[in-house]
Amino acid sequence: NAGVTQTPKFRVLKTGQSMTLLCAQDMNHEYMYWYRQDPGMGLRLIHYSVGEGTTAKGEVPDGYNVSRLKKQNFLLGLESAAPSQTSVYFCASSWAGEETQYFGPGTRLLVL
Amino acid sequence: GENVEQHPSTLSVQEGDSAVIKCTYSDSASNYFPWYKQELGKRPQLIIDIRSNVGEKKDQRIAVTLNKTAKHFSLHITETQPEDSAVYFCAASKSNYQLIWGAGTKLIIKP
Numbered sequence: 001n002a003g004v005t006q007t008p009k010f011r012v013l014k015t016g017q018s019m020t021l022l023c024a025q026d027m028n029h030e031y032m033y034w035y036r037q038d039p040g041m042g043l044r045l046i047h048y049s050v051g052e053g054t055t056a057k058g059e060v061p062d063g064y065n066v067s068r069l070k071k072q073n074f075l076l077g078l079e080s081a082a083p084s085q086t087s088v089y090f091c092a093s094s095w096a097g098e099e100t101q102y103f104g105p106g107t108r109l110l111v112l
Numbered sequence: 113g114e115n116v117e118q119h120p121s122t123l124s125v126q127e128g129d130s131a132v133i134k135c136t137y138s139d140s141a142s143n144y145f146p147w148y149k150q151e152l153g154k155r156p157q158l159i160i161d162i163r164s165n166v167g168e169k170k171d172q173r174i175a176v177t178l179n180k181t182a183k184h185f186s187l188h189i190t191e192t193q194p195e196d197s198a199v200y201f202c203a204a205s206k207s208n209y210q211l212i213w214g215a216g217t218k219l220i221i222k223p
Contacts, residue, residue: 103155
């Protein structure tokens with residue numbers, strides 16, 4: 001089992017460009033999450049999904065969109081990147097009814 | 113909403129000594145409190161957790177204690193080793209799909 005994987009590992013964008021981050025999990029987890037991690041601020045939830053076809057806003061959703069068309073995949077989109085979105089993005093997943101979250105390796109994004 | 117404060121932000125201890133990291137939470141309805149460890153450049157991984165119906169939980173050299181009245185919980189690491197060097201995050205939850213995270217504690221183990 002690969003667990004939770006993320007692509008790409010690293011990306012540089014110019015302000016205003018768009019991109020999609022892909023998260024995939026092979027553990028048949030119902031719940032999936034997108035976090036951003038900034039120095040001194042811990043992990044902040046951007047969006048989450050409790051099942052295929054459903055998404056919900058987290059703590060810091062502005063500037064991001066998500067989609068969960070397949071149970072195993074959770075996509076995070078940036079329509080018009082801003083320097084404030086420079087961060088490390090982590091995807092995580094968990095079983096319904098269990099709180100333990102399993103994280104992907106992270107995507108480092110730099111917006112110039 | 114829930115708020116989780118974590119202290120200290122950096123903790124330096126001598127190898128072999130104990131380390132204690134503390135977190136406070138604001139929502140008395142929170143009932144699940146995990147601790148994650150993140151090594152440099154790696155992903156966060158769960159190391160121990162506790163539920164509100166338990167006051168203490170141990171797993172070898174690590175333990176977590178919970179004081180519901182005071183709304184705080186702590187991570188205790190005994191006989192620290194170099195591989196304990198990492199950033200530790202606490203979190204709190206009252207649902208099974210949304211964790212509120214502390215800002216993290218960088219633990220440095222001095223040889």
